[in-house]
Amino acid sequence: KQQLQQPQRQQQRQQQQQQQQQQQRQQQKQQQHQLQQRQQQQKQQQHQRQQRQQQQLQQRQQQKQQQQLQQQQQQRQQQQRQQRQQQQPQQRQQQQHQQQQRQQHQQQQRQQQRQQQQQRQQRQQRQRQQQRQRQRQRQQR
Secondary structure, three states: OHHHHHHHHHHHHHHHHHHHHHHHHHHHHHHHHHHHHHHHHHHHHHHHHHHHHHHHHHHHHHHHHHHHHHHHHHHHHHHHHHHHHHHHHHHHHHHHHHHHHHHHHHHHHHHHHHHHHHHHHHHHHHHHHHHHHHHHHHHHO
8 A cells, every 4th residue: 555655646746846837837928928018018108208209399390380480470561561661752752753843844845835935926026127127128219
């Protein structure tokens, strides 16, 4: 009996050992798996962080662009205002100048007409005088 029991015990021990080993292996596997999971999580977190940073950057850029746009608009408005301010007086001046020129022109025309009239009158007078002289001369003859 004793002899029979001994090998049985040995077998049992061996089985137990094998079981333990298997368990250990499984535990190791699990641990590895957990490790991998943790690493992946970290990676994901990093990725998220990067994304957030990029978003912030983009937002900043957009803001800058908007500011630039506003500035451009303001500049345009200012330019328009300036142009208006400059142009209006210039236009007024031009108009005045044109009016003056017109007046001068009219005056000149009037003067010319007067002169022509005077010349005509003078001519007529001369003709009359000449006629008179001729008549006198005839009479004297």
